[in-house]
Amino acid sequence: QIDPDLQGKGYGKQLYEYIETDFRRNNIQQISLYSTLNAIEFYKNLGFEITKEIKYPLVKTKMDMVEMKKILTHPHS
Numbered sequence: 001q002i003d004p005d006l007q008g009k010g011y012g013k014q015l016y017e018y019i020e021t022d023f024r025r026n027n028i029q030q031i032s033l034y035s036t037l038n039a040i041e042f043y044k045n046l047g048f049e050i051t052k053e054i055k056y057p058l059v060k061t062k063m064d065m066v067e068m069k070k071i072l073t074h075p076h077s
Contacts, residue, residue: 016046024072032069043068 023031034056035043048068055062 012042013046020072024074027074028072030069030071032067034065035068036063036065040066040068046070 020031031048032051033043033048034054035048040050048070050066051069052067054065054067056065
């Protein structure tokens with residue numbers, strides 16, 4: 001997670017692109033993650049799609065989140 005004071009400056013996208021590049025090098029076919037509701041658009045802009053809505057358990061409650069995925073295509077596919 002990027003510090004709220006630094007959000008919107010492209011740091012999260014740069015970090016994600018580094019991770020995705022590493023995944024592609026290692027022939028990972030798909031990335032799945034849980035997103036808080038306020039981060040859905042960020043991940044959609046990176047090519048993720050929602051696969052289902054979930055209730056993520058916290059200590060005394062559950063937080064609304066979504067599960068998202070992105071299929072990675074490889075240049076040699």
